[in-house]
Amino acid sequence: MPRDIGVAKTVVPMVMRRMRPPLIVLMSAYAIAVVGLTLVPGQDGQGDPWRTDFFHAFYVITYTAPTIGFGEIPYEFTAAQRMWVTFSIYLTVLAWLYAVGTIISLMQDTAFRAAIQRGRLHRAVRQIGEPFYLICGYGDTGSLLVRALTERRRRVVVIDQAQSAIENLELRDLTVYVPGFQLDAEIPENLLTAGVKQRWCAGVVAVTNSDHANLKIALTSKLQSPRVTMVARADSEEATANIASFGTDAVFNAYDSFAERLCLAIRRPDMHRIQDWLTGIPTTSLPERPQPPEGTWIICGFERLGRAVHRMLRQQGIHTVIVDPTGESDSCPPDAIPGKGTEAQTLRQAGIYSASALLAGTSDDADNLSIVMTARQLNDTIFIVAQENELSSKPLFRAAGVDLAVEPSYILASRILSLLNAPLLEDFLERARGESEEWQAALVQRIRAIAGRTIPETWTLRISAIRCSAVIEALEEGMEVTMKGLVHHPRDRERRLDCIPLLLSRKGEVTLLPPEDTQLARGDRILFCGTDRALGLMRIPLHHIENLRYMLTGESKGEGIIWRFLTQRQKAGRGLPNPRP
Amino acid sequence: MHLEKVIFGFFILLAVTLNFGFVLGEFDNPAHHNVYELFAAIVVSLIATVLKFGERTQIGAVLLAASLVADLQLIAAAIVWAVAVHVVEVGLPPAVMAGIVSLAGGALLANMVSATLLVIETSSLQR
Numbered sequence: 001m002p003r004d005i006g007v008a009k010t011v012v013p014m015v016m017r018r019m020r021p022p023l024i025v026l027m028s029a030y031a032i033a034v035v036g037l038t039l040v041p042g043q044d045g046q047g048d049p050w051r052t053d054f055f056h057a058f059y060v061i062t063y064t065a066p067t068i069g070f071g072e073i074p075y076e077f078t079a080a081q082r083m084w085v086t087f088s089i090y091l092t093v094l095a096w097l098y099a100v101g102t103i104i105s106l107m108q109d110t111a112f113r114a115a116i117q118r119g120r121l122h123r124a125v126r127q128i129g130e131p132f133y134l135i136c137g138y139g140d141t142g143s144l145l146v147r148a149l150t151e152r153r154r155r156v157v158v159i160d161q162a163q164s165a166i167e168n169l170e171l172r173d174l175t176v177y178v179p180g181f182q183l184d185a186e187i188p189e190n191l192l193t194a195g196v197k198q199r200w201c202a203g204v205v206a207v208t209n210s211d212h213a214n215l216k217i218a219l220t221s222k223l224q225s226p227r228v229t230m231v232a233r234a235d236s237e238e239a240t241a242n243i244a245s246f247g248t249d250a251v252f253n254a255y256d257s258f259a260e261r262l263c264l265a266i267r268r269p270d271m272h273r274i275q276d277w278l279t280g281i282p283t284t285s286l287p288e289r290p291q292p293p294e295g296t297w298i299i300c301g302f303e304r305l306g307r308a309v310h311r312m313l314r315q316q317g318i319h320t321v322i323v324d325p326t327g328e329s330d331s332c333p334p335d336a337i338p339g340k341g342t343e344a345q346t347l348r349q350a351g352i353y354s355a356s357a358l359l360a361g362t363s364d365d366a367d368n369l370s371i372v373m374t375a376r377q378l379n380d381t382i383f384i385v386a387q388e389n390e391l392s393s394k395p396l397f398r399a400a401g402v403d404l405a406v407e408p409s410y411i412l413a414s415r416i417l418s419l420l421n422a423p424l425l426e427d428f429l430e431r432a433r434g435e436s437e438e439w440q441a442a443l444v445q446r447i448r449a450i451a452g453r454t455i456p457e458t459w460t461l462r463i464s465a466i467r468c469s470a471v472i473e474a475l476e477e478g479m480e481v482t483m484k485g486l487v488h489h490p491r492d493r494e495r496r497l498d499c500i501p502l503l504l505s506r507k508g509e510v511t512l513l514p515p516e517d518t519q520l521a522r523g524d525r526i527l528f529c530g531t532d533r534a535l536g537l538m539r540i541p542l543h544h545i546e547n548l549r550y551m552l553t554g555e556s557k558g559e560g561i562i563w564r565f566l567t568q569r570q571k572a573g574r575g576l577p578n579p580r581p
Numbered sequence: 582m583h584l585e586k587v588i589f590g591f592f593i594l595l596a597v598t599l600n601f602g603f604v605l606g607e608f609d610n611p612a613h614h615n616v617y618e619l620f621a622a623i624v625v626s627l628i629a630t631v632l633k634f635g636e637r638t639q640i641g642a643v644l645l646a647a648s649l650v651a652d653l654q655l656i657a658a659a660i661v662w663a664v665a666v667h668v669v670e671v672g673l674p675p676a677v678m679a680g681i682v683s684l685a686g687g688a689l690l691a692n693m694v695s696a697t698l699l700v701i702e703t704s705s706l707q708r
Contacts, residue, residue, distance in 0.1 A: 006590050017635030031624040035617070054620055055663040 011115045018106050023098035029095035033088035038572060044075050052081070060085070065092035085227050117181055118193050121157075124179035125195035128155050133420065134194055134201060136185035136217050137208030138165040140391045140409030141233065141416075143172070143204065148281045148417050150176040159183045159194050161208070170262040186213050188220040196221050196228065203229035203420055207412065210354045211239035218248045221284045231416050235304060236401040252415050254408035259308035261387070261411075263316050268433075270440040275429055277447055278502075278529055279418040280455035281410070284449075287455075290403050293383050294318060295356030300341030300371050302332050305361035305387050321350045342370040347378055357383040361406070365393040372400045422458040424527040431512055443500075443513070447529065450498040456529045458502075461542075463485075463524040468542035474524060474549070482514040483526075485551040493551050497537055499530025584680040586700070592629040593699050600627055604686050609675035614682060622685070623655045626692070640702050647695040654688035661682065 003271065037057035044050035050058070063070050064085060106112050125132075132155035135142050142158065149156050158169055158180040169180040183190040185208060195201050206217035208248070211234055218232045234240040237253070244251045265272040269291050276287060297313055299306045302324035310333075313320050322336040323346055339346030339526045341360070352358070352375060360371040368386045375382060387406045388397050397405050418425050432440065447456060465472045476483050489495040501558060504514040505525045511518070514526070528538075540547040549555070599622040606613025630648040632639060658681045665677045 013635040013637055015635075020631055020634055023631045023634075027624060027631070031620070035620065038617075053666070054616055054659075055667050293698050 007410040008557070011112070013129065014115055015106065018102065018112075019099075022095075022102045026092075026095045026099050029091045030061060030065065031340055033065070033084075033092055034058050036084050036088065037061060040078075040080050040531075041531060042075065042078050042081050050523065061088060061092065063242075064089055065096065067093060085344050094192060116475065118183075121159075121181045121183070122193055123181060125157055125193075125198060128157075128195075128198075128200055130155055131200050131202035132157055132160070132195070132198075133203045134196060135205045135207065136160070136191075137206065137213075137233075138162075138169055138180065138208055139207065141207045141412045143168070144409060144413035145207070145416060146174070146178060147172075148413065149372055149420070150174045150178060151283065152421070154201075157194055159185050159190065161185070186216045188216075188224070191217065191220050192224065197225050201225065201228050203231065205416055205420075206230070206232040207416070208233075209235075211235055213404045215239060216242055216458070218243050219246065221250065222246055229420070233412055233416075233418060250416075250419050254412045255305045255308040257411050257415055258305065258406050258408070259312040261539075262292060262309060263312045265289065266294055266318070267316060268437065268440065270437060270444045271433055273444050274432060274440060274447065277451065277455055278425060278429070279414050281414050281455045282419060282455050283532070284455050286451055286453050290383070292385070292404065293356040296321060296325060296351065298341075298347070298352065298375075299352045300324075300354045300358065300360050301362035301367075302336065303361060303363055303385075305408075306359065309359055309361065321355065323347070323350050340367060340371075342367055342374060344374055344378060347371075347375055352378045352382065355379070355382060357385065360384070360386040362387070363389055363457055365389050365396070369393075369396055369400055372397070372402055376401055416556055419456065421454065422460045422527055424460050424503055424505060424525060425458055427505070427510065428512070428527055431503075431510065434511070446500055450500060450530055450534075452531075454531075457532055457535055458529045459535055461526045461528060461538075462519055463522055463526075470541060470543050470545040470548045471520065472522060473553070475520075479549075479552065481520045481548070481552065482516065483514055483518045483520065485541055486520075486526075486538055487516065488551060490537055490547050490551065494556060497534040498529065499528050501526055501528055501536065503527040589632050590699060592625060592632055593692075593695055596626045596629045596648075597689070597696045598621065600651070600655070600685060600689045600692050604682055604689050608682055609679040611673040611678050614678065619655070619659060619681075619685065621660070622688075623652070623659060626651050626688070627654055629695070633707075640698055644695055644698050645700065647691045650691040651688040651695070654684050654691065658682075658684035658688070 027310070031452075034054065034057045036316060037060060038050050038054055039051075042050050042052060060073065069091065072081075093354050133149060135145055135156055135158050138146070138158050138160040142160070146156050146158060153176060155176060156178050158166070158178055160166055160180070160182060160183050161181045166180045166182045169178060181194070183194065185191060185206070191204075197205060197422075204217065204221040206214040208214055208217070214232045214234060218230050221228055221230050226247070231250045231252070232243045232248055234243050234251050234253050237256075240251050240253050240256075261275065264275065276289065280287065296319045298311075298321045299310055300323045302310070302322050306322070306324070310320055310322065321341055322333055323341040324332050324336050325338065325340050326332060337346060337350050338350075340349060340362070341350075358371075358375050360368040360375075362368055362371070365388065368389075372384055372386050375384060383403050384401070385404045385406060386400075386402045386406070388394055388395055389408070391407070391409060394405070394407070432443070450456065461467065463471055471481050483501055485495050487499055487501060489497055501514050502512070503526070504511040505519060506521065506523070520526075528535075599618060603614055603618040603622055626648065630652055632646065633645040636642065636645065660679065661681050661684065661704055662673075665671055665673060671677065
């Protein structure tokens with residue numbers, strides 16, 4: 001079967017094959033009616049015997065069959081002819097009803113609709129002429145990602161198994177058209193239809209809520225199109241290892257990610273802020289999260305989150321007490337306290353009065369809320385972390401007075417987004433972790449100063465002819481292009497833009513926070529963070545050589561023939577040039 | 582034996598035989614060419630076309646094309662007949678009859694191609 005499944009190749013033959021019986025019935029009915037009419041004896045105007053010829057018989061049946069009825073032509077019918085025409089009407093009308101009924105049932109046929117939809121998806125994807133991301137799974141994480149990507153004017157294609165998810169997508173008010181289709185991403189052919197092998201497919205994101213589905217998506221996209229960036233979500237540790245084993249670019253586990261961050265927040269609060277802000281979803285408000293304490297932690301619910309946090313805290317040498325209804329079974333540590341944590345008795349037993357923090361990490365939001373409220377009543381000052389399983393219960397957690405909410409979908413979406421948006425960011429964070437606390441604190445101050453109250457954008461700039469034609473032109477002219485030219489206002493070179501160059505990568509060598517006098521070279525990649533406005537303003541000198549010249553040297557040569565002419569004239573100190581010397 | 586194949590083969594062969602029967606006879610003699618036979622040839626040819634709908638094989642596509650050619654030629658012959666008799670009212674002089682029969686003859690060729698292809702396809706299935 002051909003790979004390129006167009007609508008013509010599936011829908012048209014399907015319609016034709018289904019229309020075979022009704023068309024044959026219809027044609028037979030017409031044929032019988034026409035032949036019959038030519039055979040039945042009639043009379044002409046003078047009462048002489050006359051037989052309808054084929055031409056007139058076909059004409060009469062043509063208008064009689066859809067019950068239009070122009071009358072009896074060319075001569076008034078005899079009783080025998082009328083009898084035959086009566087029979088013909090019933091015959092042909094029934095044939096028509098059958099044909100129309102078949103068409104209607106075909107329209108409602110699920111296979112037919114699936115074929116139509118597949119054709120529409122195929123066309124929608126083929127029409128995209130810029131890089132796009134394929135997002136498999138439109139749940140909480142998927143919808144956050146779609147919103148964040150489309151706000152950045154990135155093209156996205158969504159597929160999800162559930163019709164309701166696609167309907168949700170269609171109701172959303174997004175700035176860019178997002179083709180969304182109800183398809184099972186586990187079937188490789190569906191991924192191909194959705195454009196995995198397309199030239200413009202920049203990345204595939206597998207964020208369904210089934211590890212198995214994510215695994216299959218990762219496998220398919222890696223086998224069919226190895227160059228495409230593949231990012232997958234994995235909930236269990238086995239799935240994480242499995243998906244990572246065949247070259248998937250990134251596998252994210254929301255619970256491990258959270259536990260890592262929690263430890264970072266406890267031990268290196270400034271580094272945690274940097275990471276939190278740079279990987280957050282831009283244009284949302286800049287979070288100032290309270291610092292989690294180092295004392296004893298009570299972990300209610302030894303599930304995926306509880307396990308991850310327990311492991312990380314242990315590594316950091318922080319004492320933990322576990323409360324779990326399964327008790328000692330299920331790999332729970334032997335000193336775990338049996339119970340849900342929703343009753344005061346269990347929490348007292350776990351030492352709620354002396355503990356400094358509590359994690360409500362069950363997979364049921366009602367249980368988590370109950371734990372939070374009970375704990376608050378018992379200990380007013382305890383630091384409470386709670387897992388929000390569904391975005392819809394967010395207001396409840398806020399009202400319950402949770403200090404730190406764990407939103408797996410937000411954590412996943414922000415990590416995936418930062419990877420897709422700025423591939424150098426992971427590198428930067430890795431290196432920043434190795435820097436001193438003073439360095440980190442200073443960077444936090446700088447970011448806070450430029451970002452204000454919203455999460456800053458992060459972006460990567462590559463010095464290439466396509467991305468910044470003016471810089472390449474200037475370099476070829478032999479000019480020295482420094483970072484200074486990029487981080488100032490294009491109309492006022494003394495004014496700094498609200499952005500920070502975080503990292504410069506040149507031929508595998510990496511510089512953290514490159515200073516303003518850094519000289520740029522072809523092939524450099526620079527990671528910036530800053531405001532949306534700064535990103536827009538920075539683009540101006542990148543493509544306009546005169547503006548870049550002004551930024552670098554302070555002089556403006558003027559661009560275009562007229563300006564250049566006027567400037568030259570001004571420099572020469574002459575009046576109007578004489579056309580005839 | 583497959584009923585669907587029987588019906589398919591039946592209509593294709595019937596289209597050839599009816600067409601042949603109509604063309605048979607003196608070329609320009611209206612008495613040798615029956616209008617009912619032309620009508621039957623058209624109807625059977627149309628049904629044969631519909632039966633070939635939705636075939637995805639290469640040979641299926643060629644069969645459909647041959648059938649469409651036959652339909653076109655036969656319908657053209659019928660239109661010539663109707664125009665001559667009812668519109669311009671010249672009846673069926675030898676020149677008109679020759680035109681009708683030659684159009685039907687073209688259709689016969691297309692129908693024979695269909696039948697040949699059917700035989701080829703059938704024999705290639707037998708091992």
